[in-house]
Amino acid sequence: MHVKVLGSAAGGGFPQWNCACSNCRRLRSGQFSGRPRSQTQVAITEDGRDWFLLGASPDLRAQIESCPELHPKDRTRSSPISGVVLTAAELDHVLGLLMLREFQPLSVYATASVARILTEANSMFRMLDRVDGQTRWQRVRPNESFRLLGPSGDDLGITCMPIPLPGTYPAYVQKSEDFAAEEAALGLIVSSGGRKLGFFPSVASITPELRKWLATSDLVLFDGTFFEDDELRRRAGTGPQAREMGHIPVGGENGSLRQLAGLNGQRKVFIHINNTNPMLDESGAEYRAVREAGWELAEDGWQAVL
Amino acid sequence: MHVKVLGSAAGGGFPQWNCACSNCRRLRSGQFSGRPRSQTQVAITEDGRDWFLLGASPDLRAQIESCPELHPKDRTRSSPISGVVLTAAELDHVLGLLMLREFQPLSVYATASVARILTEANSMFRMLDRVDGQTRWQRVRPNESFRLLGPSGDDLGITCMPIPLPGTYPAYVQKSEDFAAEEAALGLIVSSGGRKLGFFPSVASITPELRKWLATSDLVLFDGTFFEDDELRRRAGTGPQAREMGHIPVGGENGSLRQLAGLNGQRKVFIHINNTNPMLDESGAEYRAVREAGWELAEDGWQAVL
Numbered sequence: 001m002h003v004k005v006l007g008s009a010a011g012g013g014f015p016q017w018n019c020a021c022s023n024c025r026r027l028r029s030g031q032f033s034g035r036p037r038s039q040t041q042v043a044i045t046e047d048g049r050d051w052f053l054l055g056a057s058p059d060l061r062a063q064i065e066s067c068p069e070l071h072p073k074d075r076t077r078s079s080p081i082s083g084v085v086l087t088a089a090e091l092d093h094v095l096g097l098l099m100l101r102e103f104q105p106l107s108v109y110a111t112a113s114v115a116r117i118l119t120e121a122n123s124m125f126r127m128l129d130r131v132d133g134q135t136r137w138q139r140v141r142p143n144e145s146f147r148l149l150g151p152s153g154d155d156l157g158i159t160c161m162p163i164p165l166p167g168t169y170p171a172y173v174q175k176s177e178d179f180a181a182e183e184a185a186l187g188l189i190v191s192s193g194g195r196k197l198g199f200f201p202s203v204a205s206i207t208p209e210l211r212k213w214l215a216t217s218d219l220v221l222f223d224g225t226f227f228e229d230d231e232l233r234r235r236a237g238t239g240p241q242a243r244e245m246g247h248i249p250v251g252g253e254n255g256s257l258r259q260l261a262g263l264n265g266q267r268k269v270f271i272h273i274n275n276t277n278p279m280l281d282e283s284g285a286e287y288r289a290v291r292e293a294g295w296e297l298a299e300d301g302w303q304a305v306l
Numbered sequence: 307m308h309v310k311v312l313g314s315a316a317g318g319g320f321p322q323w324n325c326a327c328s329n330c331r332r333l334r335s336g337q338f339s340g341r342p343r344s345q346t347q348v349a350i351t352e353d354g355r356d357w358f359l360l361g362a363s364p365d366l367r368a369q370i371e372s373c374p375e376l377h378p379k380d381r382t383r384s385s386p387i388s389g390v391v392l393t394a395a396e397l398d399h400v401l402g403l404l405m406l407r408e409f410q411p412l413s414v415y416a417t418a419s420v421a422r423i424l425t426e427a428n429s430m431f432r433m434l435d436r437v438d439g440q441t442r443w444q445r446v447r448p449n450e451s452f453r454l455l456g457p458s459g460d461d462l463g464i465t466c467m468p469i470p471l472p473g474t475y476p477a478y479v480q481k482s483e484d485f486a487a488e489e490a491a492l493g494l495i496v497s498s499g500g501r502k503l504g505f506f507p508s509v510a511s512i513t514p515e516l517r518k519w520l521a522t523s524d525l526v527l528f529d530g531t532f533f534e535d536d537e538l539r540r541r542a543g544t545g546p547q548a549r550e551m552g553h554i555p556v557g558g559e560n561g562s563l564r565q566l567a568g569l570n571g572q573r574k575v576f577i578h579i580n581n582t583n584p585m586l587d588e589s590g591a592e593y594r595a596v597r598e599a600g601w602e603l604a605e606d607g608w609q610a611v612l
Contacts, residue, residue: 012367012408013367015371016408017366017367017370017371017376017378017385017405017406017408018378018383018384018385018406018408018410019378019383019408020377020378020379020380020382020383020384021383024378028371028374028377036371058364058367058404058405059367059368060323061318061319061323061364061365062365062368064323065321065323065334065342068334070323071326071334072323072324072325072326072330073326074326076326076542076543076544077324077325077326077327077542077543077544078324078326079323079324091404091407091430091433095401095404095430098364098397098401099323099364100323100324101397102318102322102323102324102325104324117429121428121429122427122428122429122430123423123427123428123478123479123480124397124401124428124430124478125478126477126478126480127397127476127477127478130477170433171432171433171436172429172430172431172432172433173429174429174432236382236383237382237383238382238383
């Protein structure tokens with residue numbers, strides 16, 4: 001399985017349009033030891049020909065252009081992208097679907113709750129269902145594995161296991177109590193040929209079950225949104241705590257670095273990194289701490305073959 | 307008034323993710339005489355400090371980063387962007403609002419119909435109204451001029467006159483008969499210090515009234531979506547006629563070049579140019595015809611001072 005990271009930042013990207021925190025300011029002025037990042041987007045393939053997207057980022061148009069493997073191959077309208085797997089209804093995870101609206105056949109895997117939020121409460125998603133066979137919505141159920149199928153029903157050789165995580169629906173969702181709690185936030189174990197990718201870009205807390213799934217993965221893409229619980233207030237002047245936003249911080253007493261210190265034997269990569277996160281600064285102590293603990297930081301263009 | 311074009315392509319941009327027409331294919335392989343373009347986005351300012359956006363393109367995040375004048379100026383979260391004027395509910399004209407969701411105060415000028423379509427039929431737009439004073443929706447009425455006000459109510463020295471145009475609501479809008487027909491598609495005359503910008507990126511047909519407005523403008527940004535009425539079918543293999551999509555073609559017997567041949571004395575610029583449009587190719591006959599008729603083609607970064 002080939003895994004490509006097309007985007008590695010949290011919602012808003014790095015730099016973020018209205019942010020002048022130390023990271024954003026130094027990046028814009030060319031005085032930052034680290035790279036800009038677009039919003040988190042991962043693409044996977046088994047055969048090198050048919051690709052699936054994990055999530056659909058708002059930056060998807062530019063991300064597709066930056067990746068020659070995702071360009072149309074013949075002389076008409078077409079795409080090597082067979083479909084999308086959604087793990088949540090967050091805007092930075094779903095808005096890219098609307099960038100894929102040009103009558104292109106796509107399979108979209110989502111829980112019934114996420115599909116309803118998009119298609120029943122947001123009329124814009126009707127643009128994905130304008131012609132027969134344009135979007136095939138495929139139902140995902142927590143803890144029930146499924147095979148990825150292309151738009152014409154062909155098996156792409158990849159199995160996904162959706163792992164329910166503690167979490168809530170995004171703030172825009174009305175009457176979120178009407179939706180199944182266990183469908184609010186999923187992680188994914190994506191496997192092919194006996195090799196496993198753990199995709200967990202948004203993790204509120206590390207449960208024993210999640211720890212087990214991480215331990216069986218060959219490559220882990222894990223929530224690196226915030227380094228500190230009070231990072232937004234400290235570094236951007238205002239904002240809720242990381243944990244209030246459903247993200248376990250990387251650093252600190254109870255952060256993911258400490259909690260996952262026993263996780264060895266796999267490649268461990270932080271993704272979905274917020275613009276305020278001090279570990280983005282490769283000259284800083286937080287970056288060193290993360291690297292010394294055996295973790296990598298995803299950046300746009302990062303890739304691995306499992 | 308300072309006018310900056312941050313994006314100049316039609317919906318989907320150039321190249322378009324799933325398109326391998328001659329233009330897109332040659333652009334990707336470096337064999338095209340012309341430039342890539344992001345989706346249409348214009349920014350204006352009178353004082354050089356407070357900016358307003360005409361429309362909100364899906365590419366807005368990258369477009370803001372590409373334009374230093376739009377970066378936050380102090381060391382907290384802030385933005386020189388005071389607000390947005392919407393002229394339609396098309397996805398390529400409104401999705402960027404969701405990129406501006408980070409609790410930033412903004413004035414959004416829209417007709418009652420467009421505001422209702424966004425806020426009542428699309429729950430995602432609740433992200434723009436999470437805290438008091440975040441988004442101030444300002445009502446626009448066809449043929450009634452209004453002054454642009456910043457979020458704190460300060461007059462920015464710019465007047466807009468919304469011109470109703472023949473047109474329909476986008477395909478995603480349910481029960482479009484419930485919305486005022488004259489609010490489906492607007493053009494804008496934006497004036498300041500006696501100088502006028504005519505902003506008409508989507509024009510189905512040229513009425514005598516529209517012709518009069520164009521004649522009084524110092525700078526015209528006009529619908530350059532398609533060169534040919536059957537361009538999509540001819541150049542991308544499939545698709546409706548330009549006029550069926552609400553765009554008068556540039557070329558041909560009854561195209562805008564011919565119809566506006568008598569328009570002189572102002573700067574005339576085509577914008578909202580589709581990826582299939584042959585006039586994008588600067589080595590081609592269509593490009594020469596347009597330039598010889600006294601028109602320019604907008605490209606990303608194009609700017610003018612009126």
